[in-house]
Amino acid sequence: MEDIKKEIEKLTEELLEHNRKYYEEDNPSISDYDYDMLIRKLTKLEEEYPQYKKEYSPTDRVGGKALDAFDKVKHEYKQLSLSNAFSYDELLEFDQRVKKEIENPVYTLENKFDGLTIVLTYKKGLLSVGATRGDGEVGEDVTLNVKTIKSIPLKLNEEVDLTVRGEVLIYKDNFEKINKEREKEGLSLFANPRNMAAGSIRQLDSKIAAKRNLDCFIFNLEHIEGKTLSSHSESLDYLKSLGFKVSEYKIFDNMKDIFDELIKKEDSRKSMPYEIDGAVIKLNDLEERELLGSTNKNPRWAIAYKFSETKVKTKLTDIIVNVGRTGTLTPVAILEGVRIDGSFVSRATLHNEDYINDNDIRIGDNVIVKKAGEIIPQVISSVKEDRKGDEKLFEMPKNCPVCGKEVVRQEGNSAVKCINVDCPAKISREIIHFASREAMNIDTLGERVLETLIEKDLIQDVSNIYKLEDKKKDIESLEKMGEKSVSNMLNAIEKSKENSLEDLLFALSINLVGKQGAKLLAKRFKTMDNLINASYEDIVDINEIGDKMATEIINFFKNPSKLALIERLKSVGVNMEYINEENEELKFEGMTFVLTGTLSKYKRSEAKKIIENYGGKVSSSVSKKTTYVLAGENAGSKEEKAKELGVKIISEDEFENMI
Ligand SMILES: [Zn+2]
Known part of the structure; x- marks a missing residue:
């Protein structure tokens, strides 16, 4: 023992x-x-x-066992929130207030992360409690979830007792990835990375929190037993040495320089991998902080500068409902058109029924619309004081707006769905998905062309794509479809017949089966027939495929109309076999890659190995001969150089798609 x-x-x-x-x-x-x-x-x-x-x-x-509810935690040190500044003048006022008591103040400047604040308590160097900030006095005990965040140390490099405060956040690319997966599974989407981070940390099942890949920056030492530190910057350095991931800071002795830095920050925030909504300015000297103290609500020694967001007020004239590929009904706001950040916006997402109700958004309201980064425009609130009384409440339709069949809303899920397998809306989305670049990659058969072809009844299901040749004359007579473009289109369609099995499987829109799942199935079963004949056990036996996905696959191949569709595809000559990767073994032959910045999915050595395995070369400097620059986070001069020379820059996601 x-x-x-x-x-x-x-x-x-x-x-x-x-x-x-x-x-x-x-x-x-x-x-x-x-x-x-x-x-x-x-x-x-x-x-x-x-x-x-x-x-x-x-x-x-x-992650561990799921909880029924979170325990409450009373904070030992009151967790105040910061007062805000929105302009240079307000920063100057803050500076003047400080200067009444402190001569020549020195400030630190840090990012203000847009996530969820947590308070971590360590006893003898071991993480004992992780809690949400709550109302500043009482928070929730989310220790199990906090433990799943890999950048939060479970054991410090010294056996100290301390309390720190940090921000849990989720990276933008991860946010988009998770939302895409949720969309495929028919789950409701998170409106922004902050909501997703908060939802994950306040998740009763820590196994789910573990899968969200959260990160945490520590930004303040609240208390430490038996050690004296003289400044905030010193405390951050010390926390770093204990094993924390800390917020980066810069030191300034005047507001003018701070403001210049803020302008730079605001410019670069869009290219940051996570969202920041401002910056925090704190007095660096800890004794001086004591001297200034706090009001009831806010410390007097710090202020949060908030970036202005491009928000625009406009009128919401109507709410329509779209039906997606998986049958989810999404309410969309029809707006009086406005310009936001240079683009014209006349529609914005309202996410789902609950979002509209929670934010009390009504048809006819003046609303505030925001466009952040690449995220589609969204309605963030309604302007209640503008109401005239004739605004109408929105009601989610009880029937699918496209096929008229009754819709369902599952318990505990905010998504409303049309479950009619023959719903035309689903079918046309499925056809569009089938031809998309990610699936069968028929690039000349874009969304608009397909919509026209479906509308003119030239395509009823995906197998008809391969019979368009017979309808050449009909297509050529359509608007904007010249002889040349039709012949290009037919060539691309013909070529897609040779795709490997995984592309076809992904293209078929099997519930829960994404690109990765399709690849696993193709690799394992080699042919469509083998997969059709596979048992539940055979499928679930694949490591990465779980019970839910396996059940969906079995159901798909049990459906006679799907089997008939596969037969039709077979008869027109679509390849039904897995084409071994050996064919693409040397797909990077003759190419030179340069790696720069911090990669999050691969270690550099791994990425290098992958490239070399495919016959490519990795070089350390960018030149005209470079084929691709694989740029991670904080890519610096090499990315600049690539731009200068016109060398193609790819992200990790794009790289992943290539391999
Ligand atoms: Zn429907």
Whole structure:
């Protein structure tokens, strides 16, 4: 038994050390696979001998038992919120107030992250409680979820007692990825990364929180036992040395320079990987902070400068309802057209029924519309004081606006769906998806062309795409469809017949089966027939495919109309086999890549290996001969150089699509 206890301790320490190397030094010493094997081994031992499990065990990173509710936590140190400034004048006023008491104040400037504030308490260097800020006095105990955030250390490099405050956030690309997955599964979408981060941390099932890939920046030391620090910047440096990921800061001695920096920040925020909604200016000297103290609500030694967002007021004239590929009904606001950030906006998403009700948005209201980054415009609020009394409440239709069949809303889900498999709206979205670049990649058959073809009844289902040749004359007579473009289109259609099985599987819109799932199925079963004949057990046997997805796949291939469709595709000559990757083994041959910035999905060495395996080369400097620059976060001069030389810059996502 002593041996087992020692073994658990050894594994725990070893894994913590790997964690540290990975997240602090960005320099892992073992492969992800080996790491997972160690985690598995430790999990097994802990399950057999729970009495020896360490309270800071790295196995908690994957989440634990789901809770019924969160316990309340009374904060030992009152968590005040900051007062806001929106202009240079307001910053000057703040500075003047400080100067009444402090001679020559020195300030730090940090990002104001747009996430959810949490308070972490460590006892003897071990994470003991993670809590939400709540109302500043009482928050919720979200320790299990906090433990799943890999950048939050479970064990510090020193055995200290301390309390820190940080911001939990989600990266923009991750936000979009998760929302896309949710859309496919017919779940309601999060309106913005902040909502998603907050929803994840206030999630009763920590296993779900673990999958969201949250990150956390620590921005303040609230209290520490037995150590004296003289300045905020010193405390951040110290926290960093303990293993925290801390907010970066700059130091200034005058407001003019601060304001110049703020303008720079505001310009660059769109290109940042996460959202910031302003910057925080704090007095650096901790004794001076004490001297200034706090009002009832806010500390006097800090202020949050909020960026202006492009928000525009306009009239919401109507709400229409769109039906998506999975049958989800999405309310869309029809607006009196306005210009936002240079683009003309006449529609904006209202997400779902609950969003409209929660924000009390009515037809005829004046509303505030926001466009942030690449995210589609959204209505964020209604202007209640503008109401005249003739505004109308919106009601979600009880029947699908396209096919007229009754819609359903599942319990605990804000999405309303049309479940009619023959709904024309679903069918036309499915046809558009089938031809899309991600699926069968028939690039000349875009959304608009397809909509026309469907409308003219030239296509009724995806197999008709392959019979368009016979209708050449009809198509050529359509508006904007010359002989040349029709012949290009038919060539692209012909070529798509040769696609490998995974493209076809993804193109068929099987519920829950994304690109990755399709690839796994194609690799495993090799031919469509094998997959059709596969049992539930055969499918769920694939590591990454879970119960829900396997059930959807089985149901799809049990549906006679789907089988008939596959037969039709077969008869027109669409390839039904997995084309081995050997054909693309050297797809990067003759290409030169340059890696720059911080990659989040791959270690540099991994990315390099992948490129070399496909026959490509990796070089350290950008020249005219460079084929691609793979740019991660904070890509600097190399990205600039690539732009100058006209070398194509690709993101990690694009890279992933290439391999
Ligand atoms: Zn319908």
